Amino acid sequence: MPDSAAERKLAEQLGDIRPELVDAYLAALPAARSAVLARLWRGLVHEPLPWIVGRVSGRDGISLRLADGRLLHGPPSDPWATGTAVARVELDGRPFDRPAHLFTALAVPGGGRFAGELDHSVASMALSRTAPHPAGPPAMPWEWEQRSPDGHPYHPACRSRPGFSAAEQLAYAPEHRPVVGLRLAPVADATVRGPWPADLRDGRLALIPVHPWQAEHALTGRPLRPGPNAHPLLSLRTLDLGGNIHVKTALSVQLTSAVRDISAYSVEHALTTSEIVERAAEHLGGRLHIARTLAAAGDGTPDLAAMLRQSPYAYAGPGEQVVPVAQLPACFAPLAADERGDRIAEFARLAVGVCLDLLDLGVALEAHGQNLLAVLDRQGRARRLVYRDLADIRISPTRLARHGIRPPMTGRLLDDDPTTLRRKVFGCLLTGALGPLAGDAPTLGAILAAATRGLPATPDLQALVKDPLPVKALTSMRLAPEGDHWARLPNPALLC
Incomplete structure (x- = not known):
């Protein structure tokens, strides 16, 4: 039964407008809590949070020592795992299975606001999971975009929609x-x-x-x-x-x-940015639209x-379909394991090569599962990529100038700092595209190693395969929401 403000509110609203959905919504709440708690636990274990002063792994899981002496304990956490569930974590021996309740009990700076977001995330995810899942391939291209009930695969606020009533979400x-x-x-x-x-x-x-x-x-x-x-x-x-x-x-x-x-x-x-990126993409031999x-x-x-x-x-040719990368796991799921692995490897090789080549040219894309789309042939092989939404990319004037392109603009999109550029590309590509396709760290390591084998040994490539991998510290960003915060994760490619 709903026991938080957002859960109760959506249940009451559904009772007024769509009473036939109430039972399905209530039934979806426990799994939604576990899915959000898994994302939250990932952030607590792997992000640099100032009030966590120690982390110890043991046979029965991971213990986090808080600055005030309390102990938070939960299961092992793979930072690249997706589709996982965490039933509960314990704070000084007291079990919590509701993410919002846990953060209220932690009583850390910014925790009250974030607890509200976690509450919304659980409630909205449960409501999203009441939507019927269509069988078979989409009849219209944009229907691929309507098959994702859970939102961001790693973000604890993956379905937070404060300000949206049940009627508005539907x-x-x-x-x-x-x-x-x-x-x-x-x-x-x-x-x-x-x-x-x-x-x-x-x-x-x-x-x-x-x-x-x-x-x-x-x-x-x-x-x-x-x-x-x-x-x-x-x-x-x-x-x-x-x-x-x-x-x-x-x-x-x-x-x-x-x-x-x-x-x-x-x-x-908007138009100038589009023109710059299109000019840079012309250097990629038709691999990116x-x-x-x-x-x-x-x-x-x-x-x-x-x-x-x-x-x-x-950009879909005869017999081709264009699929958002966020939907590739579902698209490849019906395939046999070997064939699915081949399709993932082909996509990864294409995506990594395109992103590195464009980065070398001077454009850092946010190549996550929403902005990046794959053009698949009749056999489901990724042949080309399409990128949309240029509002938050980064452009390096110095790198572009080496290729005869001088951006006629100023402002926040321009940045020559290699760390900033690589964070933009790697963070989005890994957490929004390759990580969800891999599903765990060992598989991601194998995918990265295979996708980068034989590529030119540029400084950007070396950073991708040898350095700790930059990912947005999604929990930290919600607790102190001024600007981007980053975590550095062990590079799984070094395990291969």
Whole structure:
């Protein structure tokens, strides 16, 4: 039974609007708690948290010594394991099976806020797991994006959606497969970059697509018009409009780790960034397509802006399909073990090579399971990659200049620091793509070793296969949410 604020609230709301889902939701809660607790335990064991002063591994698990002398004990933790469950951990011998209750008892700085996020994560994951799972391959390309109920494979706030009611999750979240009716905001003096479509104009007014959640909660009182229907994708606030066009909308709410608004900087530089990355990708011999930014518009605030992008599914040739990397484990699951291993190895070789080559050129992608997509042939072999959403990549002016490309822009996307660039690429590629495909550290080590064998021995490659691997310290970032925090994990490639 629900015993926390978020769990109870969603149960009560479901009772009002969809009573037939209440039993399925309640039945899903225990497994959702264990799944979130597993992600949380991973963060506690492997991240540099200032109030954990000692870690000891034993036959029965791992013990963490807290700065105040208390002892936290739980099962062994593989930092690359996915799909795991942790039934409970013990704090000074007292068992906890609810992540939010554990963090409340820990009473560490920032823990109260984070406990609320963990509570939301459990409740939303349980609700997501009530969505029926379709059998067989998708009928429409974007349906691949609607088959992931659990969110980020390593983030303890993987399904945290504070501010979303049960009705709003059912109406807007991709796993529930809704059709979302967008709104349009007329803006007289909009900043517009690129050819804004005629059907999104009214004379001198730019009609900026608005997510209905944003209309209800952030743009209250503003006159809005009915907009087109669209299908939500993995990121929830990005939707398929049809006609090979995707729209990224502003959503002023924290989902997982960040508030999903769109900055004025992103609108201003959207097309320039796209052009730079496309020029760099031309050097890769057709191995990488960029779902280019077509146009961007906003009113100068992060709460009202939108970007129109080319659909990555436009790059599927005859007999091919384009699949978000987050869905490759499900895509490969029906295959026999040997064949599945071959498909994973082929994808890993392609992805590692593309990311390293583009990094050498001067572009550090966030190549995680949502932004990176694989073009699969009829046999399910990865032939090419597609990348979308350039809002938070990093660009090295010095590296690009070596190849005759000089970015005509300034600002936060530009960075020449090798550590920053490698963190961006490796952290996303490992935790968002290769780690979930591997499922554990030994398999990831074998995949990395095979994928990098024979590649040019650049400093970036050496860092990938010989140095500790940088990953975002996801728990630490939620406790002290100013900027990125990083953990360095033992490199499993050294075990091979």
